[in-house]
Amino acid sequence: MAATRSGRITRASARTQADDSPSVPLGRNDQSRRHPATVEAAAAEAAGATRRAASRRPAPAKEPLEGISQRRSVVLSFWAVILFLGLPLWYRTTTVHRAPLPYAEIGRLEDAVVRRPELPLxxxxxxxxxxxxxxxxxxxxxxxxxxxxxxxxxxxxxxxxxxxxxxxxxxxxxxxxxxxxxxxxxxxxxxxxxxxxxxxxxxxxxxxxxxxLDERRPTSNLHDIKLTDDVHVSYTLVLPNDASAAVLAAAAAWPAAVGQFMARAGADAGAAEYLRVSFDSQVQFVGPLRAGELAPSELSNAFAEWDLGDHLPARLDASEDAPPTSVVQFVVYVHEHGGDVPPVAVAGSRSNSILVSNRGGVIVWNRPAGAAADVAAGLDRAVFPVFARLFERLLSPLPPGVAGRRAYRVAGPPRLLDGFTADRYGRVLAYRSLVATSRTLASLSHVVTALPNVAIPPGVAALIAAAIARAHAAAALLRAPAAAGPAAVRAAGAAGALADRAFFDSRMVQSMFVPTEHKIAVYLPLLGPITIPLLVGLRKVVGDLRAAQ
CATH class of the missing domain: 3.40.50 (Rossmann fold)
Structure with a gap:
């Protein structure tokens, strides 16, 4: 009983001490029983204690000036790289640069050559x-x-x-x-x-x-060979495997006959001013052709099957920097006829020959069996004149519908090309090159006018100006009655080459394949993540400057 009483006294004294101590927080149930004024006083005292504790905390260490200066230098350096290197590079790579073109000069050239040409041409x-x-x-x-x-x-x-x-x-x-x-x-x-x-x-x-002058007629060359090209002519005598001794005699005389024929071509000064010709000769044995009438396609297929290219000189496979050399292959197939063996006739050809476009030609030379005639004379009479006509057809710049039998005959022994024909073809080739140059430049001006995204590098403008100057010089040489044919051909050919280089310049179409919006789409994902920390750093630098002030 005494213990119970002492416990009650202890709990009562504890409650008395709790009521007398304002610094001890009350429980939820106890606070609900307290007076509101007492609760507010306790909260105010607690807040004051918190402020006094915070005021007694140590102040943060002040950042040294060296660190501030270093951070400022780094941030400003990044911004300097962006402003003075990044932005100009971005502008350069996304802007379509268009050098000024001589549109008026292009129009005057087209008028002078095609629309209202000055006569004579x-x-x-x-x-x-x-x-x-x-x-x-x-x-x-x-x-x-x-x-x-x-x-x-x-x-x-x-x-x-x-x-x-x-x-x-x-x-x-x-x-x-x-x-x-x-x-x-x-x-x-x-x-x-x-x-x-x-x-x-x-x-x-x-x-x-x-x-x-007809704009509907194309001016592109029908053949790959031009008067001003370096030309290599390969002469091949093709004999059947069962050739007789008389036919083999023709093979023995073949190299000398070809050399004499080409010497006559080199002796013609008029033709030599245009062409630079080299040649070689060979003899090859093949399976015999079918006797009788052959379709041109049969002879053309036989030409394709004969392996005639292994002997060509290595200089024809020169690098791209070397001047191009056109290769012409002339083949004469010797056929012996007599008795039950009829001659070989090429359908539709009076000369018993075909022209293989851009490559050369094939002639079938029928010889009577056992003939002992002079081989060189027979070649000059039956073979080399046909070679000359085929070669002239390969070089002819006359458009379809105009080319026909020429109105003159060349006297003397046959030659690859005579000076009078070379001059005629030279004048036609020069004017055709002028027309092609004018149309190429006109097409180029239309393209760059219609497509603003096409870049015009300064080099293209220089090529166009040079082409126009060469074209006017060639036109003046064509109208001069003096002997200026080769010079006119070369000037007109140079003008056409410059115009083609300008038209097909790869730098003009780069912006067409990679438009500006594509470039921006590539740059933004790269620049976005870099820009955010740079902006935050710039904000910090500005804050430091304001604090310093």
């Missing part, structure tokens, strides 16, 4: 032989008659200085070119007949020039 100077018995008035009358018939497209200048060929009058049935002399089928002292013969001589040339 080409001129040719011819000396007059004394046998024609033409005085100054007679030459003027013959010249006027020829130019009127040619429509002013080709200007014939009789007696002009710098003539490369001389006309002679005679009673021949056709026009004959004999070296540097052109013999007309016109009597002496007949200006009208001389003018008509000259008009017939250059009629296909004038028709070709007129055809190139």
């Amino acid at each position: 080409a001129a040719v100077a011819l000396a007059v032989d004394g046998g024609c018995a033409l005085d100054a008035a007679g030459r003027a009358a013959a010249q006027a008659a020829a130019n009127a018939a040619l429509g002013g497209l080709v200007h014939v200048a009789l007696g002009a200085p710098g003539a490369r060929h001389t006309i002679a009058c005679g009673g021949a049935a056709e026009t004959v070119v004999d070296g540097g002399v052109v013999r007309l089928p016109a009597p002496s002292g007949a200006p009208d007949a001389v003018g008509a013969a000259l008009a017939a001589l250059f009629r296909d040339e004038a028709a070709a020039l007129a055809a190139f």
Whole structure:
């Protein structure tokens, strides 16, 4: 009982001490029984105690000035790289740069060459032989008659200085070119007949020039070989495996005959000014062709099956920096006929030959069995003239529908190309190159005008300016009656090459394949994560500067 009493006294004293101590927080049930004024006083005292404790905490250490300066330098360095290197690089790579083009000059060239060309388009100077018995008035009358018939497209200048060929009058049935002399089928002292013969001589040339003015007609070359190319001609004598001794004699004479034929081509100074020709010869044995009539496709397939390229010189496989060399392969197949063996005839060909486009040609030479005739003479009569005609067809710049049988015959032993034909083809080739240059530049100006995303590098503008200058120089050389044919061909060819380089410059289409929005889409994912810490660092630097102030 005494213990119970002492316990009660202890609990009562504890409650008394708790009531007298305001610093001890009350329980939830106890606070609910306390007076509101007492609770507010206790909360205020607790808050004051918290503030006094916080005021007694040590102040944070002040950042040294060296650290602030270092952080400021790093942040500003990053921003300097972005502003002075990143942004210019981004602008350079996303901006379409367009150098100014000479649009007015391009239009004037197109007018001068195609739309409203200045006549004549080409001129040719011819000396007059004394046998024609033409005085100054007679030459003027013959010249006027020829130019009127040619429509002013080709200007014939009789007696002009710098003539490369001389006309002679005679009673021949056709026009004959004999070296540097052109013999007309016109009597002496007949200006009208001389003018008509000259008009017939250059009629296909004038028709070709007129055809190139038609914008619907393409001006691209039908063949890969041009007058100004380096050309290598490979001559192959193909014999059947069962060739007789007489045919084998032709094989023995083949290299010397080819060398003599090519020596005549090199001796023609007029043709040598255009062409640089090398050659080789070989003999090959194959299975015999089928006797009788052959379709051109059969002969063409046989040409493709014969392995004729292993002997070609290594210089034809030169690097891209070396000048290109066109390869022409001429093949003559020797066939012996007699008795039950008929000759081989190529359907639709009077010369028993075919032209393999851009590659050369094949001739079938039928020889009677046991013939002992002179092999060299037979080649000059039956083979080499056909080679010359095939080679001329490969070089001809005349458009389809114009090319036909030429209005003259070349006298003397056959040669690969004569000077008179080279001059005619040179004038046509030069003007065709001018038309192609004009149309290429006009197309380029239309493209860059219609597509603003096409870049125009300064190098392209320089190429266009150079092409225009070369084209005007070539046009002036074509109209000059002096002997400027080779120079005109080379100037016009250079203008066309420059125009093609400008049109197909790869730098112009880069922005078309990689538009600006694609570039921005690539840059933003790279720059976004870098920009956020840079902005935070810049904000901190600005705060430091304000605090320093």
